[in-house]
Amino acid sequence: MTGFVVAIPARYASSRLPGKPLADLGGKPLVLRVAERALQAGAREAWVATDDARIADALDGVAGVKVAMTKASHASGSDRLAECADIAGWSDDEIVVNLQGDEPFAPAEGIRAVAQTLHDSGAEMATLAARIIDAEEFFNPNAVKLVCKGGANNLREDIAGFAGWRDALYFSRAPIPWHRDAFAADKRVLMPGQCLRHIGIYAYRTGFLRKFTQLPPGLLEQIESLEQLRVLEAGFRIAVALTPAEFPPGVDTPEDLQRAQAWLRQQT
Numbered sequence: 001m002t003g004f005v006v007a008i009p010a011r012y013a014s015s016r017l018p019g020k021p022l023a024d025l026g027g028k029p030l031v032l033r034v035a036e037r038a039l040q041a042g043a044r045e046a047w048v049a050t051d052d053a054r055i056a057d058a059l060d061g062v063a064g065v066k067v068a069m070t071k072a073s074h075a076s077g078s079d080r081l082a083e084c085a086d087i088a089g090w091s092d093d094e095i096v097v098n099l100q101g102d103e104p105f106a107p108a109e110g111i112r113a114v115a116q117t118l119h120d121s122g123a124e125m126a127t128l129a130a131r132i133i134d135a136e137e138f139f140n141p142n143a144v145k146l147v148c149k150g151g152a153n154n155l156r157e158d159i160a161g162f163a164g165w166r167d168a169l170y171f172s173r174a175p176i177p178w179h180r181d182a183f184a185a186d187k188r189v190l191m192p193g194q195c196l197r198h199i200g201i202y203a204y205r206t207g208f209l210r211k212f213t214q215l216p217p218g219l220l221e222q223i224e225s226l227e228q229l230r231v232l233e234a235g236f237r238i239a240v241a242l243t244p245a246e247f248p249p250g251v252d253t254p255e256d257l258q259r260a261q262a263w264l265r266q267q268t
Contacts, residue, residue, distance in 0.1 A: 004043060004094075007085070009081055012054060025260055025261060026261070045088070051072040053069075096204060103247070118205070121237070121239035129199060138175050139175050147168075168238040171198055171229055171232075
């Protein structure tokens with residue numbers, strides 16, 4: 001892999017935390033913290049795709065960070081990044097990592113890993129997963145689960161059983177796979193390491209990003225409210241690799257922001 005770029009969708013009008021990209025996190029705007037993670041991962045370029053001049057002004061003059069002023073009417077972050085790709089002039093073969101604008105602590109190893117997975121797998125899209133070891137997380141609809149091809153080795157507790165990457169079969173907010181016998185008596189029984197949680201970071205080549213945003217929303221995508229299902233429904237591949245480093249929780253609410261500020265103070 002010769003290199004990759006990172007694109008960060010950043011919308012000012014967050015419903016749960018208005019002005020989230022500009023929220024102060026250790027003396028810096030949250031979106032700048034995200035962009036710095038992208039550069040630490042070795043991205044050739046870090047672009048912030050936004051529709052608000054206040055975000056652009058906050059990033060003005062920051063070395064290595066570029067801003068794409070995009071339309072306010074985009075329905076999703078992927079649509080915003082497709083316009084960013086046009087503004088940036090990336091070729092169809094460029095590897096683009098979609099890093100969410102509320103992930104100020106995304107590990108550099110994870111950002112690199114999703115780009116490498118796309119390159120190595122030849123899939124149209126790549127993403128990351130982590131082992132679920134907590135029953136509460138498994139039954140939480142806000143924690144997206146996934147299953148992959150690969151037979152019984154998917155369920156091995158040994159991480160070596162999931163070396164490299166595997167193609168995704170399905171993503172769901174429901175607890176999957178459902179262990180019929182294990183859950184028959186006690187639905188809170190969960191054998192550690194047998195289930196996977198999706199981490200919402202993606203990589204694709206620019207050509208497929210443009211194609212993806214032109215696909216009509218699929219039925220399963222609408223039922224689950226999971227955009228990545230559009231890719232599977234249309235017959236394309238999503239390669240999944242285990243994350244090499246933990247992704248701390250993102251910032252979605254004022255409470256999340258307080259936790260992130262506290263965590264950052266502990267690191268200094």
